[in-house]
Amino acid sequence: MCINKINKHIDSEKENLVNFLCKLIETKSLTGQEKEVVEKVKLKMKNMKFDEVFTDKIGNVIGRIGNGEKTIVYDAHLDTVPADADNWDTPPFEAVIKEDKIFGRGTMDDKGPFTSMLYAGKIIEKLGLYDEFTVYVVGSISE
Numbered sequence: 001m002c003i004n005k006i007n008k009h010i011d012s013e014k015e016n017l018v019n020f021l022c023k024l025i026e027t028k029s030l031t032g033q034e035k036e037v038v039e040k041v042k043l044k045m046k047n048m049k050f051d052e053v054f055t056d057k058i059g060n061v062i063g064r065i066g067n068g069e070k071t072i073v074y075d076a077h078l079d080t081v082p083a084d085a086d087n088w089d090t091p092p093f094e095a096v097i098k099e100d101k102i103f104g105r106g107t108m109d110d111k112g113p114f115t116s117m118l119y120a121g122k123i124i125e126k127l128g129l130y131d132e133f134t135v136y137v138v139g140s141i142s143e
Helices: 003-025 035-047 108-127
Strands: 051-053 060-064 070-077 096-098 101-103 131-142
Touching: 003 035, 003 101, 035 051, 035 108, 035 131, 060 108, 070 108, 096 108, 096 131, 101 108, 108 131
Parallel strands: 070 131
Antiparallel strands: 051 060, 060 131, 096 101
């Protein structure tokens, strides 16, 4: 697979990725209160045409792509901890974009990495890069 083809798909999804990350940031998901964010991720995975999407008995959301012999699991947590707004330059539970940077609770820990993995899964599916793999993207709760 040509890296240029992969990069083209990444570029084409940048705006969608940023918009979805902003939605996740603005969905308050304190530890133990992740149900709303999990439901948003489940719907997104279904819309992205993941082969299987489900929530396990604990509440983690899991999307599967492919059915190969080798298994790859990408996992990031969807919960955040409380934030003291007085210690923030921007409102912690709002997504604020300044100078091509996104600010908000969970952006780096761990909703940003999760969103990147989610969109990588979409690109893997779209380009058919999963032939010998089963790829799972997991949004875990209660880090």
